[in-house]
Amino acid sequence: MCLKDDERIDQLYADDIKIIQSPSVFSFSLDAVLLANFPKIPKKGTIVDLCAGNGAVGLFVAKKTQGKIYQIELQEKLADMAQRSVRLNHLENQNEVLAMDVKDSLAKIPSDSCDLVLCNPPYFKNLPNNRKNPNPYYAIARHEVHTNLNEILFVSSKLLKMNGHFAMVHRPDRFLEIIDLMKKNRLAPKRVQFVYPKAGREANILLIEGIKDGKTDGFKVLPPMFTYDATGNYSLETSRLLYGK
Numbered sequence: 463m464c465l466k467d468d469e470r471i472d473q474l475y476a477d478d479i480k481i482i483q484s485p486s487v488f489s490f491s492l493d494a495v496l497l498a499n500f501p502k503i504p505k506k507g508t509i510v511d512l513c514a515g516n517g518a519v520g521l522f523v524a525k526k527t528q529g530k531i532y533q534i535e536l537q538e539k540l541a542d543m544a545q546r547s548v549r550l551n552h553l554e555n556q557n558e559v560l561a562m563d564v565k566d567s568l569a570k571i572p573s574d575s576c577d578l579v580l581c582n583p584p585y586f587k588n589l590p591n592n593r594k595n596p597n598p599y600y601a602i603a604r605h606e607v608h609t610n611l612n613e614i615l616f617v618s619s620k621l622l623k624m625n626g627h628f629a630m631v632h633r634p635d636r637f638l639e640i641i642d643l644m645k646k647n648r649l650a651p652k653r654v655q656f657v658y659p660k661a662g663r664e665a666n667i668l669l670i671e672g673i674k675d676g677k678t679d680g681f682k683v684l685p686p687m688f689t690y691d692a693t694g695n696y697s698l699e700t701s702r703l704l705y706g707k
Contacts, residue, residue: 469543471550476706479521480550482543488603490518492689493631493667495703496657497582498522500669501629504529507577510621512564512614515603517544517557519580524553529577531557534567536608537599564609564617571621579618581630583611611639615647622649622674629671637668650676655684661692 465471469484474495483489498519503509503526511520514533521544524531535541541561548557560570586592586605594601602608611632618628628649632640634656644651649672657667665686691697696704 464546474518474522474704476702476704477522477525479525480547481516481518481521482547482550483516484543486597487537487540487543487599488515490516492700492704494518494582495522496667496669496687497580497629497631499703500631500655501578501580501627501671503527504577504627508532508571508575509578509580510534510567510571510576510618512567512579512581512618513583513609514541514544514559515582516540517547517559519582520544520557520559521547521551521553523580524551524556528556532567532571533557533559534562534564535559536561536563537602539599565613567617568620573620574623576621576623576626578627578629579621581614581618581628583614583630583632584609585633585636611636612643612647615643615649619647619649619674624675626674627671628674629669632668632670634665634668637670640668640670644670644672645678648675649673650678651681652676653682653684655687657687657689660688660690660694 471480472483473480503523507529509529509531511533514535520531520533538561545559584606588606651672653671655669656665658665688697689700
């Protein structure tokens with residue numbers, strides 16, 4: 463596998479996946495690992511990973527399913543890295559990386575055709591007074607420069623079959639907005655989990671799952687998850703997700 467300048471190969475040992483990374487662009491974090499393990503992954507069918515970045519989420523779910531996985535990423539450099547990671551893991555027959563805007567996904571993937579849509583989106587609104595990273599790759603990954611929460615949920619709803627599932631990782635401070643926009647876009651919230659750095663701290667990660675045109679009852683709040691234990695080491699649950707049993 464040909465690496466470009468400043469690139470390296472990292473590994474998620476729990477899923478035996480290698481991924482090409484670079485410090486010059488936004489690398490995957492625990493958020494991606496959490497998202498890939500949060501919803502039930504369908505054994506077959508079609509899965510879409512929106513805002514795919516360097517392909518982490520789509521790669522991490524690949525060995526959990528026999529279904530087709532489309533990975534949508536606007537930034538060509540990141541999409542290229544994702545595609546080379548697909549080849550590195552010999553997943554060319556399953557994963558397809560599409561270098562395109564989220565809103566253009568429906569030009570490639572038929573509406574009402576997907577069983578699961580996953581998204582690790584930009585977390586911060588693109589407001590004039592919001593400070594952005596001078597590195598454009600980081601700025602686009604973190605801020606809603608080219609897409610926003612409502613557009614992501616609109617496109618996800620269009621892509622999904624009736625009763626298809628949507629799962630997203632985001633920030634807890636946008637929880638109420640997420641709930642409102644999911645319902646606006648026919649995605650009934652079903653499960654949520656808050657992730658905390660450690661006991662006694664505020665949650666810093668939100669995982670949420672919904673069903674297209676699902677019933678409005680049956681919403682569940684899962685037990686909290688803690689990234690680190692009292693000694694500052696990864697918790698058992700975090701270690702399991704990163705390194706396996």
